[in-house]
Each structure stands twice: as C-alpha cells, then as structure tokens.
Amino acid sequence: MRKFLFSSLLAIVLASSLPAEQIRFLYMKQSGYDLGDIVARAESFQHQTGVRVSPVFVEYEDRYNLILESAARKIPDLDLILVDLIWVADFADKGIIDPLPPVLDRAVRAGIVPRIYTAFSWRDRLWAIPFHIDFQMLYTNMDDMRRIGASAPPRTLEQMVRLARRAKAAGAVKYPIFDSWRQQEVLTCEFTWLVGAFGGSLVDRSGRIECDSPAAQRALGFMMELLGEGLASPYSLQSEENFVSEVFLAGDCMFTTNWGFMIRLLSKNDQPGVSDWAVTPIPVSETVSRDGKGTSSICGFEGLTVLKGSAHKDSAWRFARYLASPEFQGRHLEFMPVWKEVWEREEARREDPFLAIKQRQIAGLQYRPVHPRYREASAALQHWISQALHGQVPPAEALREAQAQVDRLTGGSP
Amino acid sequence: MRFRQRLRDMKLSGKMILFFAALVLCQFFVSLAVLTTIISRTSLDSLKARMTSTLQGVEGYLGETFRDLRVKGELIAGQKKTIEYTDFGLKTLLARELAVFRESLGIDSISVFTDPDYPFASTEKFASTDPLTREELSEAFRGDSRLFISRGGPQPALVVLSPIRRADAIIGVLSLGLRVDEPFVSRIEKISGAGIVFRYQDLSLHGDSLTDSGVERALSAYGSRSEAGGPVVFAGGHIVGSVALDGLGLPGGIIFCLLDAGETARLIGRYNLISLVSTVLILSLALVSGFAFFRRAFSVRVQLILQGIAKIAGGDFHPPFQLDWRDELGQLASAFDEMCRRLLVRETELSQLREKLALSSKLAALGEMAAGVAHQIRNPLAVMKVSAEMLRDSFTVNERSEKYQKLTSLMVDEADTLNLVVSNFLDFARPRKISRAPASVAGIIDFCLDSLPLERFEGITVRRAVDGDLPEAALDRNLIGQALSNLILNALQASHAGGCVEVRAGMSDGRLSIEVQDWGEGMSEETMRSMYNPFFTTRESGTGLGLSIVHRIIEGHGGTIDVHSEKSRGTTFRILL
Numbered sequence: 004m005r006k007f008l009f010s011s012l013l014a015i016v017l018a019s020s021l022p023a024e025q026i027r028f029l030y031m032k033q034s035g036y037d038l039g040d041i042v043a044r045a046e047s048f049q050h051q052t053g054v055r056v057s058p059v060f061v062e063y064e065d066r067y068n069l070i071l072e073s074a075a076r077k078i079p080d081l082d083l084i085l086v087d088l089i090w091v092a093d094f095a096d097k098g099i100i101d102p103l104p105p106v107l108d109r110a111v112r113a114g115i116v117p118r119i120y121t122a123f124s125w126r127d128r129l130w131a132i133p134f135h136i137d138f139q140m141l142y143t144n145m146d147d148m149r150r151i152g153a154s155a156p157p158r159t160l161e162q163m164v165r166l167a168r169r170a171k172a173a174g175a176v177k178y179p180i181f182d183s184w185r186q187q188e189v190l191t192c193e194f195t196w197l198v199g200a201f202g203g204s205l206v207d208r209s210g211r212i213e214c215d216s217p218a219a220q221r222a223l224g225f226m227m228e229l230l231g232e233g234l235a236s237p238y239s240l241q242s243e244e245n246f247v248s249e250v251f252l253a254g255d256c257m258f259t260t261n262w263g264f265m266i267r268l269l270s271k272n273d274q275p276g277v278s279d280w281a282v283t284p285i286p287v288s289e290t291v292s293r294d295g296k297g298t299s300s301i302c303g304f305e306g307l308t309v310l311k312g313s314a315h316k317d318s319a320w321r322f323a324r325y326l327a328s329p330e331f332q333g334r335h336l337e338f339m340p341v342w343k344e345v346w347e348r349e350e351a352r353r354e355d356p357f358l359a360i361k362q363r364q365i366a367g368l369q370y371r372p373v374h375p376r377y378r379e380a381s382a383a384l385q386h387w388i389s390q391a392l393h394g395q396v397p398p399a400e401a402l403r404e405a406q407a408q409v410d411r412l413t414g415g416s417p
Numbered sequence: 418m419r420f421r422q423r424l425r426d427m428k429l430s431g432k433m434i435l436f437f438a439a440l441v442l443c444q445f446f447v448s449l450a451v452l453t454t455i456i457s458r459t460s461l462d463s464l465k466a467r468m469t470s471t472l473q474g475v476e477g478y479l480g481e482t483f484r485d486l487r488v489k490g491e492l493i494a495g496q497k498k499t500i501e502y503t504d505f506g507l508k509t510l511l512a513r514e515l516a517v518f519r520e521s522l523g524i525d526s527i528s529v530f531t532d533p534d535y536p537f538a539s540t541e542k543f544a545s546t547d548p549l550t551r552e553e554l555s556e557a558f559r560g561d562s563r564l565f566i567s568r569g570g571p572q573p574a575l576v577v578l579s580p581i582r583r584a585d586a587i588i589g590v591l592s593l594g595l596r597v598d599e600p601f602v603s604r605i606e607k608i609s610g611a612g613i614v615f616r617y618q619d620l621s622l623h624g625d626s627l628t629d630s631g632v633e634r635a636l637s638a639y640g641s642r643s644e645a646g647g648p649v650v651f652a653g654g655h656i657v658g659s660v661a662l663d664g665l666g667l668p669g670g671i672i673f674c675l676l677d678a679g680e681t682a683r684l685i686g687r688y689n690l691i692s693l694v695s696t697v698l699i700l701s702l703a704l705v706s707g708f709a710f711f712r713r714a715f716s717v718r719v720q721l722i723l724q725g726i727a728k729i730a731g732g733d734f735h736p737p738f739q740l741d742w743r744d745e746l747g748q749l750a751s752a753f754d755e756m757c758r759r760l761l762v763r764e765t766e767l768s769q770l771r772e773k774l775a776l777s778s779k780l781a782a783l784g785e786m787a788a789g790v791a792h793q794i795r796n797p798l799a800v801m802k803v804s805a806e807m808l809r810d811s812f813t814v815n816e817r818s819e820k821y822q823k824l825t826s827l828m829v830d831e832a833d834t835l836n837l838v839v840s841n842f843l844d845f846a847r848p849r850k851i852s853r854a855p856a857s858v859a860g861i862i863d864f865c866l867d868s869l870p871l872e873r874f875e876g877i878t879v880r881r882a883v884d885g886d887l888p889e890a891a892l893d894r895n896l897i898g899q900a901l902s903n904l905i906l907n908a909l910q911a912s913h914a915g916g917c918v919e920v921r922a923g924m925s926d927g928r929l930s931i932e933v934q935d936w937g938e939g940m941s942e943e944t945m946r947s948m949y950n951p952f953f954t955t956r957e958s959g960t961g962l963g964l965s966i967v968h969r970i971i972e973g974h975g976g977t978i979d980v981h982s983e984k985s986r987g988t989t990f991r992i993l994l
Contacts, residue, residue, distance in 0.1 A: 178506050237505060
C-alpha cells in the first residue's frame with residue numbers, strides 16, 4: 004500500500020515538473036490575418052489544451068528555404084507550417100509533409116468547396132487545410148468609364164478591349180490597362196487566368212504541364228496586342244502587384260486585375276485619384292462565353308500542414324484545425340473565409356458586400372500546375388513570356404521554347 | 418581796451434585758466450569738426466561699400482537661386498519615376514511625386530508637360546498655358562532648358578523648363594515655378610538687407626521696406642544719373658545700385674537695391690551727437706581736472722611762496738618754507754629758505770658790527786674827552802712831580818727826614834702812576850697810526866719779556882716757545898709789542914705764585930699765531946663778554962683799558978683775537994695775523 008502511494012505521488016510530481024508540449028508554427032508576415040490575431044489564437048489554444056504554440060513569422064521569400072532546412076533535420080524544429088499551394092506537390096513529393104489525417108480530410112471535403120481544397124490536392128490526396136484564400140478580380144475605374152459614356156464594367160475580354168480603346172482615343176487615360184506582368188510568379192498567375200479566359204489550362208488532361216496550347220497562344224497574343232495597341236501600359240512589364248494597386252488608386256488606369264487586398268485599399272483610399280470603382284469577376288473571351296457569364300481567375304491560397312518529421316503531429320494538426328476553424332474565420336470576415344457554412348451566415352454577407360461576387364469568381368478559378376517541379380517550370384514560363392512581351396522573341400517561339408524547357412524539367416510527366 | 422586792461426590786471430592763475438579754457442574750446446571745435454568729417458565720410462564710404470557688397474550678394478543670390486532652380490529641374494526631370502510616370506501616362510502618381518518634390522525642395526509649383534498647350538501633371542490646377550509659356554515650352558521640347566518669367570498664372574513666376582528625356586527622345590518638359598511676388602522680393606530684401614525693386618518688362622515689384630513714392634523718387638533720380646548696372650549713386654534720399662539680369666537669363670530684367678541714406682544721415686547725426694557729448698564731457702573733465710591740478714600744483718603753492726616772501730620782506734629771515742617739493746617751485750622755495758638762512762647769519766653779524774660801531778663811537782667820544790682831560794691833567798701833574806722831586810732831593814731834611822723822604826717818594830711814584838694812567842688814556846683815545854715794517858715776532862716777544870718788570874712776580878715762571886723758522890711779518894712792532902706786553906702782564910697778574918705763563922708763536926693755516934696762556938683763576942662768562950669794554954676791570958688798580966687797546970691794535974692789523982678760558986683752569990689768548 005505504501006509502495007503504491009509513494010509511486011503515485013512520484014508520478015504526479017514528475018508529471019507536473021515535465022515541460023509542457025510545444026509546437027513551433029511557421030507563419031508568413033504578409034499573410035492577410037493580423038499577426039496579433041494569430042498570437043492570440045495560439046495563446047487561446049495553449050489555454051485550452053496546455054500545448055504551447057510558438058509562432059515564427061518570416062517573409063514569404065524566406066519561407067520555402069526555412070521549411071526545407073527544418074525538414075532536413077532529424078527532428079524538424081518546425082511542426083506546423085503555412086504552405087503556398089504551389090509548394091504542396093513539391094513538399095509531398097520530397098516527403099516533407101504528410102497528407103491530411105482522414106478525419107481532417109473528410110471535414111475539409113465536406114465543409115469547403117472543391118474549387119478551394121482541390122488546390123491542395125496532389126495524387127488524389129489533400130496535403131493542407133485551406134486557411135487563407137486569395138484570387139484576382141477585375142477592378143474598373145468608373146470615373147474613366149463615365150468619361151467615355153460607359154456605365155458597367157466589361158463582361159468579356161473583348162468588351163474590355165473596346166472600352167479601353169475608347170478611353171485611349173478620348174484621351175481619358177494614356178494606357179487604360181495596367182497589370183503586373185513583371186518576370187516573377189505573378190506573371191505565371193496572370194498568364195494562367197488568361198489561358199483559362201481563352202478556354203484552356205496550363206495542365207492537360209493527363210496532368211502534364213502544357214504551355215503551348217492554342218489557348219495559351221491566344222492568351223499571349225492577347226497580351227501582345229494590348230501592349231502593341233498601347234492599351235496596356237508597358238510599365239506593367241516591370242510592375243508588381245502593390246504598384247499596380249497604387250496606379251489604379253491614383254486613377255491612372257482604367258482596368259486592372261489584382262488580388263483581394265486591393266478592395267481594402269480602395270475602401271480606405273482618401274488620396275486624390277479614383278473616386279468610383281467597381282470590382283467584378285474577371286471576364287473571359289467571348290469565344291469561351293458568349294453570354295458574358297464566364298469568369299476566370301487565379302488562386303493564391305495558403306494552407307496549414309504538418310511536417311512529416313514533427314514530434315508533435317497530433318497537437319500540430321489539432322492547432323491547425325483550431326486556427327482554420329469556421330469559428331475563427333467567422334470572426335475575421337474582412338478576409339475571404341474558406342468554409343461554406345461561414346459564407347451562408349448573414350453577418351458574412353453584411354460584412355463583405357463583395358462576398359457574392361467573390362463566390363462567383365471562385366467558381367472560375369484556374370490552377371497553376373500542381374507538380375513537384377512547378378517552381379522551375381514556372382520560372383521557365385515566366386522567362387519566355389517576358390521575352391515575348393518585351394518583343395525579344397516571337398510569341399509562338401516563346402511558348403514553344405517554354406514548353407520544351409518545361410518538358411525537359413518534368414520529363415513530360417504529370 | 419578794457420578787456421586788455423582787465424587781462425593785464427588779472428591774476429596769473431586767472432590768466433592761465435582763461436588760456437586753458439580757450440585751448441580746450443579750440444580743441445573742442447577742432448575735434449568736433451574732425452570727428453564729424455570722419456564719421457560722415459566713413460559712414461558714407463561704408464554705405465557705398467555696403468551697397469557694392471549688397472549688389473554682389475543680390476546678384477550671387479539670384480544666380481544661385483536660378484542655378485538652384487535649374488539644377489532642381491534637371492534633377493527632377495532625370496528622376497526614374499518622373500521619366501517613367503510621364504512616359505507611361507501615370508499622371509496622378511506623377512502629380513503626387515511632384516507634390517513631394519515641391520514640398521521637399523521648396524518650390525512653388527512643378528508641372529510636367531507632354532504638350533506645350535496644357536500640363537500633363539501638375540501640383541497646381543490650371544487648364545492651359547499662356548502664349549509665352551507655350552513658346553518657351555516649344556523651345557524646351559527642342560531640348561533647351563529655359564528660364565523666363567511667366568505671366569500666365571495668377572502670380573508671375575520665375576519658371577525653369579527642363580526637358581524630360583528617355584533614351585534620346587524628349588518625352589516631356591518639367592516646369593519648376595518660383596513665384597515672383599512681393600514675398601519673393603522680400604526674401605531678397607531680407608537676405609541683402611537693402612530695399613529691393615524687381616523690374617522685368619512691365620512687371621515692377623518692391624519689398625515691404627519701400628513705398629511706391631519712395632521707389633519712384635529714388636529710381637527717377639537714379640535713372641537720370643546712371644544706367645542700369647552702373648555705379649552706386651545717391652538718389653532720392655537713397656544710395657542706389659542695380660543688377661542687370663541679362664546674364665542670369667532674364668534679358669531686360671533689373672534689380673535695384675536701395676539703401677536708405679536718411680537712416681545713415683540719422684546715424685551720422687547720432688554718432689556726431691555722441692561724439693559732441695563725449696568731447697564736451699572729456700574736455701570739461703580736462704578743464705576741471707586741469708583747473709584743480711593748476712590750483713593744487715601751482716596757484717596754491719605760488720600763493721604760499723608769496724606769503725613766505727612777504728614774511729621775508731617784513732624782516733623775518735627764518736626760512737619760511739622748509740618744504741619737500743621736488744619740482745621747480747620746490748627748488749624756488751628751497752632757494753628762498755637758503756637765502757633766509759644766509760640773511761639771518763648776516764643779520765647777526767650786522768648786529769654785532771652795529772654794537773661794535775656804537776662802542777667805537779662811544780669810545781671815540783670818550784677818548785676825545787679823556788684826551789682833553791688828560792692833556793689838562795698832565796701838565797699840572799708834571800709840575801707836581803717835579804716839585805715832589807725837588808722837595809725830596811734838593812732840601813735838607815731834619816730828624817724826621819726819613820719819613821719826609823718816604824712821603825715825597827710816594828708822591829713821585831703816584832705822579833708816575835697817574836702819568837701812566839693818563840698815557841693809557843691817550844693811547845686809547847688817540848690810537849697811534851699803524852706803521853708796518855718787517856719785523857721778527859720772536860724779537861718782539863723777547864723785547865716784551867725783557868722790558869716787563871718780571872721780578873715783581875716772584876715765583877711765576879715765564880716760558881717762551883717760538884718756532885725757529887718763523888718768517889718776518891709786516892707789523893707795527895711797537896703796537897704789537899704793546900699788545901703782547903698787556904697780555905703777558907695780565908697773565909702774570911692772574912697767575913698764582915709758583916704758576917707759569919707761556920708765550921707761543923708759530924704758523925697756523927698760513928697765518929701767524931701768537932698765544933699767551935696762564936694757569937690762573939680763569940674768567941667768568943660775564944667777564945669774557947665785557948673784557949674788551951673800556952674801563953672794565955676786575956682789579957682795583959687797573960684802568961680797564963688794556964684789553965681794549967689790545968683788541969684795537971689787533972683789529973688795526975686786520976687780525977683776530979680770541980680767548981679760551983675756564984674757571985680755575987686758566988686763560989689762553991690767541992692772536993691770528
């Protein structure tokens with residue numbers, strides 16, 4: 004009896020003196036949610052579970068290498084990571100991350116629309132919980148529209164071009180269309196939705212990356228025509244998304260496509276510039292959708308996933324689900340929630356007047372190729388498209404070269 | 418005449434004060450004139466120099482302003498954002514950039530033109546350009562930087578146009594505007610410290626420090642005297658200079674600088690007043706201190722000296738000053754003191770001489786009278802003596818003849834004594850004329866000692882101590898002998914039995930010295946004071962004429978006689994010839 008009591012007491016003392024379980028969470032500084040909210044969520048989780056969560060905030064550019072370095076350790080110093088959808092196949096192929104546990108997999112598939120969770124799917128498995136979703140939309144300067152007597156944003160790409168021509172001719176704006184076409188990942192994004200707008204995709208039916216499809220040729224041709232006709236600003240070739248937003252806010256262009264952050268900037272803008280603007284789904288070509296209801300866009304999602312070598316997988320998945328829960332997203336409706344149940348809430352529609360438009364846009368989302376060699380393939384594609392846009396290589400040759408280079412990278416396999 | 422008379426009658430101190438005051442006044446007027454001239458000339462030269470410096474400063478400032486504007490224009494026109502925003506038609510973003518430049522570079526307006534007719538982007542709101550600006554813009558679009566005054570806006574503006582180039586093409590023109598208005602001119606005024614008038618074509622501006630009428634008056638006067646950019650001149654109450662702006666890119670433009678000469682005149686007046694007051698103060702101080710100094714160092718002391726001299730004049734020969742002054746007046750006072758000392762000595766001597774003269778006169782009268790009496794006495798006395806001798810010698814005497822003999826002899830002796838007395842009286846009353854002849858002093862002494870009745874003085878030794886090499890001297894040997902005999906006889910009479918009388922003769926300091934010394938009773942002070950007086954004697958049988966005769970004989974030879982005597986120690990008479 005004494006031995007039993009002594010053993011029980013010793014166990015209690017040892018248990019109380021053991022350090023609490025801790026998970027390290029890699030998060031991106033530029034992500035939509037406020038970092039304070041993330042920290043508060045981590046503290047709340049610790050309060051409820053006793054598991055301590057230590058967020059590590061880094062720049063987007065540093066994140067990929069940090070994940071690889073951490074995964075290379077015998078026991079990674081990271082447990083949970085915020086992953087860009089374009090890295091999912093890469094990390095899964097390298098064995099860095101695990102697919103979602105079945106319970107989570109089922110919950111995601113049940114609660115989130117396929118257009119969103121499919122972005123994190125590779126080889127029929129889901130590899131991350133969708134957490135922060137963003138996609139491009141069409142922004143229209145209604146001040147310029149009124150100057151040319153137009154009242155509604157374009158419903159097709161061809162209609163957009165016609166409006167641009169009228170604005171240019173009227174001297175309302177020198178270059179009506181301004182986009183981010185600099186040689187970076189954003190160029191792949193723009194090209195991806197344009198290919199979709201012309202009825203194609205960067206991935207064929209077999210899953211192979213396809214750069215030289217007819218739709219791709221038309222997309223690149225479209226970009227070349229806009230530049231050649233002076234409808235799109237040549238400055239687009241060196242502009243990134245933030246500068247594009249400045250140009251639109253200043254009222255120095257009529258149309259642009261950009262990520263969701265621009266809605267918040269426009270809503271808060273108090274500088275001289277555009278006073279009346281519209282946000283609509285990005286239209287597609289009349290050749291694809293004659294009724295003008297078709298949309299195309301590019302998704303830029305971030306998901307939560309756990310490193311394969313983590314010593315605290317269960318706690319990490321628990322915190323991932325806690326963080327990405329409908330309850331959390333329902334309290335931060337300034338960002339697009341991923342859960343269908345949140346979309347249906349009244350307050351969600353009240354807080355975000357563009358929610359319905361966003362839902363429409365989500366229906367037309369295009370995916371960049373999900374491939375382990377995507378980063379290299381995307382870089383090759385950016386290079387050749389940029390060459391064509393700068394007039395250094397004919398468009399057809401550029402796409403041909405891009406395809407050849409991508410094939411060499413991927414071996415032509417999905 | 419009256420003034421001259423007064424001046425002549427004025428005290429020396431008054432004259433000196435008057436002279437000093439006149440000198441101070443002269444100095445005052447000379448100083449005032451010199452100071453006024455110097456201050457005026459210096460101030461005006463300084464004003465001209467200041468104007469020259471001001472003109473240089475204004476020209477430099479404008480040149481720097483224009484250069485600065487050009488540099489800023491080229492700087493902004495060369496900015497990547499300026500070029501790209503212009504090239505890509507981002508007018509609002511460009512306007513924002515220009516606004517930033519405007520705020521940070523202190524420029525009034527910045528615009529970018531892609532067309533000469535209207536601005537592409539601007540920090541100001543204006544619809545179109547004026548003809549001059551269009552013309553200048555057209556030049557700038559050909560690649561030339563331009564500087565001109567634009568009159569198209571609400572305010573005239575100094576405008577710099579700088580082409581915006583991309584590669585080799587001019588894609589626009591950047592316009593920098595600096596308002597040329599009264600604050601602009603006031604800034605130049607503030608920097609230069611002068612009144613500024615800016616004129617360009619029909620534009621005329623001046624700063625706050627000037628009035629329209631003042632400007633008009635000064636520039637009208639200036640225009641008639643000098644061309645723009647000419648020398649600095651006085652005009653309309655101002656010192657005016659000008660800077661031509663042709664060289665700075667504004668042909669026909671001119672800036673006039675005006676320095677208020679009235680202010681300078683006021684300053685000169687103030688300086689003159691200060692110098693006047695200070696001169697008056699300094700000279701008054703000099704006058705007062707000079708007067709005080711004169712009074713203390715001269716007037717008072719001269720008065721003191723005058724008082725001293727008055728005392729001297731009053732017969733008080735005691736040194737009246739005895740001061741420790743070291744200067745000339747001190748030396749004068751010391752000289753007076755010394756003079757008084759000497760006068761005092763002479764006065765004493767004179768008094769003695771007067772006494773002697775009175776005594777001599779008295780003795781002379783007494784001598785005359787005594788001589789007459791002696792002459793009347795002597796004849797009967799001789800008859801009486803002869804008669805006594807005949808009674809004693811020629812008649813036979815009886816038993817009582819011895820007594821008869823004694824009485825008649827006594828009569829004869831007494832007659833001799835009376836005769837001697839009478840002879841002395843005659844010698845005293847009618848001194849004999851001194852007949853000098855070379856004589857041996859030793860011989861005179863020996864004769865005296867031989868002729869004196871020394872046997873009468875038993876027990877008294879007479880010693881003779883005469884230098885062997887004594888030269889002969891021109892003396893009246895009889896009178897000197899008589900004097901020595903009297904002295905030796907007195908010494909013998911004063912000596913006690915067993916005593917000694919010593920007669921010494923020798924040379925002393927080139928003079929003949931004869932001393933007669935005894936070791937008898939000596940003389941009292943009173944005796945010494947009266948011993949040369951006639952008829953003064955301490956003996957019952959003496960006539961009191963011996964020493965008087967000795968004194969007269971020695972003085973008659975130009976010599977001196979003095980005596981040294983101590984009670985109970987004896988007496989020494991010393992004759993110096």
